[in-house]
Amino acid sequence: MLQLGSLALAALFCTATALPNIQQLSFGLPTPHSSSLSKHTPFAAFLEHFSSPASSTSIYLSHTLETLHPNRSFVVTTDPSFSLPAFAAEPSNGLKLHESKDGARMSKKIFLPAFRRRDGAGVVAERVIWGEWDVEWGGKEWKVITAEWPEGFQTIRQSHLIGAQETSISDSDLLLLAVSSYTSEIRESILVFDNSHWEADHGLWLSVQKASWSDVILDEELKSQLQREYKSFLSSESTYRELGVPWKRGIIFLGPPGNGKTISLKAIMKDSGVPTLYVKTFQTYAGDEEGIRMIFQRARAEAPCLLVLEDLDSLITEENRSFFLNQVDGIEDNDGLLLIATTNHFDKLDPALSNRPSRFDRKYTFPDPSRSERRSYALYWQHKLADNPKIDFPDSLLDSVAEKTKRFSFAYMKEAVVASLLILAGEEKGEELDFGTVLLGQIEWLRKQLGKEE
Template structure:
């Protein structure tokens, strides 16, 4: 097929398709698709026409990735394109953003494997009510066989992941490259957990994806369900991301499907159907439901349970649901072995784990010659942070470092931890005579623990990091102990 056979054929005196589109778009409309099809058949009577929804087969993305070439062939006055400013992901490094085009209507010549195709794109609305938006590609070629070959390759490309993760949000699946990049930075060595529990979690997931033959021999469905539960900020999300990273390193890689919410324009039942439809097509896969208790409410519970445990096959799907409130989950979800058969508690860290987490930060700051971070600070910090989650430990450390960074000379004043005033606290074990600022439940027990740490090693107070950590931990303790 030559370019002349498609683009240099005798043209009508005007662009009939453009005329029809603009006429239709400026009047009461019922079906944009029917109008475009009729106009294209009149304009290209000798070519085969195929209508392709962009969502399932994105020819523009396929060509943009270098698998085909595509160039505009209509006049500028016949095209409808929005130009939008795309802000930068970050202004660091002097990034200013860029301009991008949003195609609403236009014609293009697509060259693929020595054959040429006319592709018309039209953004329209169909239906008698609500006018749902549709975005179709109208492909014209010399034969249906040529079109089918192109669409098959472009369709496979569209449904595959290319450095992205499937994320379900707002009622539809979308590819998220930013989340994929974040996951690549998540490693198990950065996850502070009980080592036995960590090994079990990793083995549990790895074994599942390596055991298809075992499940088949035992005549049981090759599917699993796991729940991560416990107070917020103790490693559930980072463990999921670290596992995602490990699964992408497998050969072949195991993709992740990440569900943020069931909210959609068509209702949660529609969302559940969309979620499990893609999971079954993608399997084997790692299907994540974050904050499961907030998603599976009474009005959608039965539909979810049917999708998980109904007649449809879920082979190769490992579901992980995370929740901060296990008690809010329906027993049919939390206690039915065929649905979620294993539960892992992520509790607040104990003393050894708090020490290990502080050592982790010590390692991160090891190249900072301006900050003294001796080994003895690690158990001392663990001693004064009982009841802290990993998230609170991180907040104490980050807030302390930020406070030190604000002081150019690295000065941090010595404060009485009981009243937060700058004076020497009583050294005989008695309480401060000043009125305590924002007292909280357990204040004096905590002050006593701080005093013990300082008494055991008086040199600790010579380190600016220790003095600032005591202050930030004191402030966070107020949040944890709001009961007076």
């Protein structure tokens, strides 16, 4: 493997003034003071401006490392997807990664809170500021040096791939491509856009995995239409091509809250088999238009995919409406995008959004459940509670629940059942409460609350 005076180099990196001026080093390129290069050329101006240790740590560090390793292939990347540990963690990738025995190391401890409080206090992790690794992959060898430093309002993380004697720049490019393409894939996560950036949300993915079409209580025809909608779109790229129309589609779920829009959306996200991008807000530090641009740019890169805009009426404003519409059906290529939006207030949407095909081609209404749907929902709970010896849920109760929950949403019906179970769980010794009586009592109490809301 390659050998390097790493402790010295790390010290030089941390104390840049200890190095000679960058212009005194030779990088295999003419310097601004070289007789073969005029001071007035663009490259001379560029190098002179950025080669000061205080001006560009990136160029300073890269040129220093390249000088210390003459006659070696040398590739630099700041790609955030380039993570050798993540790539090496998958055995089938065939990469061997070891910290260099003679290498320097600098790191800081960070606290990572648990996803949920009941999972514990969290963990203390380590973030490498300077690290050196010996890498073997595909019969080739590298010394990889990674450094991280603050610059302006951001943190730069830069890796340097220094090839062994028989390792070419093309070999390094192949390694970079393999690592970055692997680690940039969305695995067991949903991409969420919030606070001006995308973040892979494993917790949301776990929540989606609990959803199932068997748990979605809807009119059977509506449920079948929803399933056909995304399955047909995702399998019909060739049909769109033959027809000469863009392979994109937009659908919107509308109706009062609590009637199945979110659970249906989760079932689609789980069953679609393509990446899901979920948008919480358009807002960024540079304004809504920049957020919308970033959202559609990433969606086009991930296509075919689902782009989910929940509560669309709260996302669209008078200021961002025009730019949003332009991204949806402008000249940009949106092939492979299935745009799914939900709203509880369809009447608040601009007609340019709600009434024009090619933006949202189909609208699906989720009304308050019918009597048969309310009975089906009660039946769903009957089956779910069948193994609980404390719960007596006879068939006669199904019809009573269906009759007494007129104008109830599924959310209200769920609340009646959950509240009843909590009451039974808190009963005192010697007290014997009947589930059916408690449930009907909770329905009556919620009926009064529903009247107040209306």
